[in-house]
Amino acid sequence: MREQEDPGRSEAPATDERPPVATGTASSSESDAGGMRMFARASGHGRTYQAGRDLIQYRTVLPEAALRPVAEVAAPPSLVKVPGNRQVFVGRGPELAELEQALGTAGPVVVAAVHGLGGVGKSTLAARYAWAQTGRRNPVWWITADSPESVRAGLAELAVALQPELASALPPESLAERALGWLASHDGWLLVLDDVTDVEDATLVLERAPSGRVLLTSRLGEGWHRLDARVLPLDVLSERDAIELVARIMGHRPAASGRPDLDGLRELVAELGCLPLAVEQAAAYMRQARLTPRAYLEALRERPAVLYDQAARGSGAERSVARIWRLTLDRLAGVPMAGRVLRVLAWYGAEPIPRTLLERLDAPDVRHALGELAAYNMIALDGAAITVHRLVQAVARTPGQDDPHRRPADIEQARERATGLLVEALPEPRALGASPAWRALLPHITALTERTSPETDTVATARLLNRTGVLLLDEGAPQRALGCFERAYAAYRARLGADHQDTLQARANVAGAYLKMGRLDQAIPLLEATLADQERALVFGPDNPGALNTRNMLAMAHQDAGNLAKAIPLLEETLSGRERVLGRDDPATLISRLNLAAAHREAGDLGTAIPLLESTLADCERVLRPAHPDTLAVRHVLATAYQDAGLPRRAIEMYEDTIAIQKVVLGDDHPAVLISRDNLAGAYLKAGQPDRAVSLFEAVVADFERVLDPDHPDLFIARGNLADAYLRTGRPQEALPLLEATLADRMRVLSPDHTDLLASFNNLGRAYAAVGDLDRAIPLLERALGGCERVLGADHPRTREVRDTLASLRRAAAERS
Numbered sequence: 135m136r137e138q139e140d141p142g143r144s145e146a147p148a149t150d151e152r153p154p155v156a157t158g159t160a161s162s163s164e165s166d167a168g169g170m171r172m173f174a175r176a177s178g179h180g181r182t183y184q185a186g187r188d189l190i191q192y193r194t195v196l197p198e199a200a201l202r203p204v205a206e207v208a209a210p211p212s213l214v215k216v217p218g219n220r221q222v223f224v225g226r227g228p229e230l231a232e233l234e235q236a237l238g239t240a241g242p243v244v245v246a247a248v249h250g251l252g253g254v255g256k257s258t259l260a261a262r263y264a265w266a267q268t269g270r271r272n273p274v275w276w277i278t279a280d281s282p283e284s285v286r287a288g289l290a291e292l293a294v295a296l297q298p299e300l301a302s303a304l305p306p307e308s309l310a311e312r313a314l315g316w317l318a319s320h321d322g323w324l325l326v327l328d329d330v331t332d333v334e335d336a337t338l339v340l341e342r343a344p345s346g347r348v349l350l351t352s353r354l355g356e357g358w359h360r361l362d363a364r365v366l367p368l369d370v371l372s373e374r375d376a377i378e379l380v381a382r383i384m385g386h387r388p389a390a391s392g393r394p395d396l397d398g399l400r401e402l403v404a405e406l407g408c409l410p411l412a413v414e415q416a417a418a419y420m421r422q423a424r425l426t427p428r429a430y431l432e433a434l435r436e437r438p439a440v441l442y443d444q445a446a447r448g449s450g451a452e453r454s455v456a457r458i459w460r461l462t463l464d465r466l467a468g469v470p471m472a473g474r475v476l477r478v479l480a481w482y483g484a485e486p487i488p489r490t491l492l493e494r495l496d497a498p499d500v501r502h503a504l505g506e507l508a509a510y511n512m513i514a515l516d517g518a519a520i521t522v523h524r525l526v527q528a529v530a531r532t533p534g535q536d537d538p539h540r541r542p543a544d545i546e547q548a549r550e551r552a553t554g555l556l557v558e559a560l561p562e563p564r565a566l567g568a569s570p571a572w573r574a575l576l577p578h579i580t581a582l583t584e585r586t587s588p589e590t591d592t593v594a595t596a597r598l599l600n601r602t603g604v605l606l607l608d609e610g611a612p613q614r615a616l617g618c619f620e621r622a623y624a625a626y627r628a629r630l631g632a633d634h635q636d637t638l639q640a641r642a643n644v645a646g647a648y649l650k651m652g653r654l655d656q657a658i659p660l661l662e663a664t665l666a667d668q669e670r671a672l673v674f675g676p677d678n679p680g681a682l683n684t685r686n687m688l689a690m691a692h693q694d695a696g697n698l699a700k701a702i703p704l705l706e707e708t709l710s711g712r713e714r715v716l717g718r719d720d721p722a723t724l725i726s727r728l729n730l731a732a733a734h735r736e737a738g739d740l741g742t743a744i745p746l747l748e749s750t751l752a753d754c755e756r757v758l759r760p761a762h763p764d765t766l767a768v769r770h771v772l773a774t775a776y777q778d779a780g781l782p783r784r785a786i787e788m789y790e791d792t793i794a795i796q797k798v799v800l801g802d803d804h805p806a807v808l809i810s811r812d813n814l815a816g817a818y819l820k821a822g823q824p825d826r827a828v829s830l831f832e833a834v835v836a837d838f839e840r841v842l843d844p845d846h847p848d849l850f851i852a853r854g855n856l857a858d859a860y861l862r863t864g865r866p867q868e869a870l871p872l873l874e875a876t877l878a879d880r881m882r883v884l885s886p887d888h889t890d891l892l893a894s895f896n897n898l899g900r901a902y903a904a905v906g907d908l909d910r911a912i913p914l915l916e917r918a919l920g921g922c923e924r925v926l927g928a929d930h931p932r933t934r935e936v937r938d939t940l941a942s943l944r945r946a947a948a949e950r951s
Contacts, residue, residue: 204312205319213273213295216326218261222382222414225375226259229368233263236364237324237347245340247330247350247358250368251511251523252458253411256351259368260326263349271324271347279327279350282335289313289339314342321345331465333357353462356509370523376403376413380427383417398428405431407484407525412455438532456529456537462510463539471496471503473539476512477548478555479522480530483581486519488574491559495551531585550592552582557598560605570801572605588621593636596625600640603647610805610842612650619643635680638668642684649691652847652884652891658695661688677711679722685711686726689733696889696926698737705730719757721764724750728768735775738931744779747772761799763806766792770810773817782821789814803841805848808834812852815859824863831856845883847890850876854897866904873898889932892921896936903939908947915940 236246248256268274277288290309294301323346330336330352358365377399406412420430442456466472492500507513514521534540556579561571579602603618623640630637642664648657668681689704709726716723727750735743754765773788796807815830835856838849853876860869877894884891899914919940922933
């Protein structure tokens with residue numbers, strides 16, 4: 135109330151006056167107004183003005199309820215403030231049970247902290263739990279806790295809800311204090327502090343609350359030990375629950391599979407990483423725009439910046455995934471490297487990212503940035519690896535209008551840096567111990583190249599693709615390698631020109647992939663043209679290392695075509711050139727010696743092949759070490775030569791020793807290990823141990839089918855070897871399906887004159903002959919003979935062998951008729 139006092143008149147209050155009606159630092163006064171005695175006590179926030187000779191004071195008179203001890207104030211029945219009671223909710227059974235276990239125990243104040251990535255559903259989970267407690271606890275009160283001011287405002291609201299008559303009687307600070315006093319003197323309540331940004335903000339409440347239950351939600355994953363809180367990290371929804379959420383928001387109860395309007399739903403929730411906010415945002419938008427999940431997915435891939443930032447009508451503009459995470463990065467403004475690191479990580483895959491990949495950035499700053507990003511659940515750190523949710527990556531690499539964390543120039547710079555880091559981290563092909571590091575990087579190379587357009591490829595991108603193709607070839611994936619080489623060639627040509635040595639080498643690598651795939655009709659002309667261009671365009675002519683590499687591949691192509699008369703001179707020329715340019719002990723020179731020896735072995739010249747292989751093995755063990763992949767390759771070919779020379783036991787010993795070392799160096803599933811195992815089985819077959827050979831062949835084929843591309847030539851060879859073992863052990867009915875499938879695959883994949891295809895015609899024809907089906911056998915052998923004469927020549931040993939077999943079958947057929 136307002137009172138006007140006469141400053142010249144004052145009396146002491148009577149002793150029988152009623153008790154004061156205010157507390158704290160207030161002062162008391164009396165006045166007469168119209169003969170009426172009045173008493174009031176100011177609450178400390180009255181205002182006094184001097185106007186002329188009159189003193190005007192404004193004071194607030196508090197109701198008697200404000201003076202009651204808070205311990206005597208009972209909460210109104212069913213006092214509840216919790217948002218989202220009508221919100222669609224799916225799943226989270228285990229998480230709710232864990233909250234119940236944490237907060238349902240008896241005793242003093244109990245604290246539980248739910249933390250996770252923005253949009254993962256922390257508030258939704260907390261609200262669901264809080265609503266379930268409304269019959270057990272009172273009050274159940276929700277406070278937005280993103281700042282100390284917000285916490286005090288929420289406490290002030292609680293004080294007013296407990297005593298509505300205080301709404302205009304006390305300032306917010308006093309109301310907040312009264313609420314804290316009430317919490318300190320009562321139990322049976324549940325307080326939810328939502329979106330805590332600093333652990334210190336929660337201590338404002340917990341330091342004054344010896345009883346009750348407090349549930350906190352936060353993007354922070356660290357610091358809760360200071361509150362002795364039970365911590366619950368919250369992950370994304372399961373695929374099943376994410377699908378259920380979309381279907382229910384779109385009006386389907388229960389979720390129905392196979393509905394036309396839900397086409398593409400599984401792919402969509404996978405693209406969104408089952409993040410609840412993103413799933414909810416998509417579902418609401420689809421319902422509003424009458425889109426199917428597949429249509430939304432296509433729009434998302436075409437216009438990601440729009441859809442990541444856009445929420446459906448009624449959802450709240452701030453409730454989009456892009457804006458939610460912008461708030462997190464705003465809170466990390468004091469860590470400038472955090473945004474930069476996140477944008478680099480955005481270009482990699484969702485698989486664990488090796489932390490060593492970022493070592494070439496400013497290490498102390500990067501470590502600090504990673505720690506801060508992990509604290510806010512934007513990334514996860516697990517020992518030597520970093521994991522980033524795929525949707526966080528998608529948003530971070532998508533330019534956003536008016537978003538300072540997603541400026542187009544910054545995102546482009548991050549893409550270039552991500553590419554450069556991968557190039558620097560890639561191990562050298564065939565380097566000792568390279569396979570584990572290479573396999574850890576491959577998902578991230580694949581992700582980066584899939585997320586970038588060839589039009590934006592730089593020289594660094596081309597270098598990354600080219601080296602990746604080389605490693606893929608070594609891993610037995612020529613089809614994938616071809617795609618890398620073709621894109622690298624296009625990038626080099628666009629950036630460096632058609633005659634640059636890197637461009638020509640990339641073109642030769644394209645031909646090398648054709649060679650590995652058995653497409654000799656494409657490989658040989660391309661290699662010949664590339665070699666001519668390299669010798670013409672480059673200063674060093676025929677001895678240029680690039681030309682030497684191309685000549686080596688061309689020789690191997692002729693060798694695969696069965697044309698050893700062309701292959702061996704090219705291999706000899708390559709070897710002499712490498713010895714001149716690189717020296718006798720250079721790894722490339724040693725490989726040339728191996729290739730030349732292997733060609734002599736295939737030509738049946740074991741007298742030349744075996745001594746050359748033995749001397750090459752000694753040099754490889756001296757220069758490269760015994761466990762180097764190239765040394766192991768020499769051991770493998772030497773074991774095969776011993777087998778050809780009628781020394782199966784010696785071959786078996788060398789194969790077994792080689793395989794033992796290969797498994798340690800390359801891993802059990804490396805193609806080189808599988809090839810050695812396949813040849814070991816063949817050695818056992820020649821050594822007169824057919825049963826052991828068959829079991830080894832069967833195991834190798836199963837592993838080849840699991841590891842290699844379905845059309846890989848080595849898989850076809852392994853199947854053919856198994857079929858041959860079945861034939862030699864009197865099991866033609868098991869051999870025939872394998873041989874038929876192998877022939878069909880080779881006809882589909884290989885060029886018409888490939889020697890492996892000719893071998894398939896021959897092998898299947900012999901198998902039909904073994905079961906007495908000459909009508910099928912003879913045409914197949916006729917095709918094999920025609921190809922051998924055309925490719926290998928009339929006097930080649932294989933040609934003569936096919937001719938003799940065919941003649942024998944024709945005689946047998948004539949005798950039958």
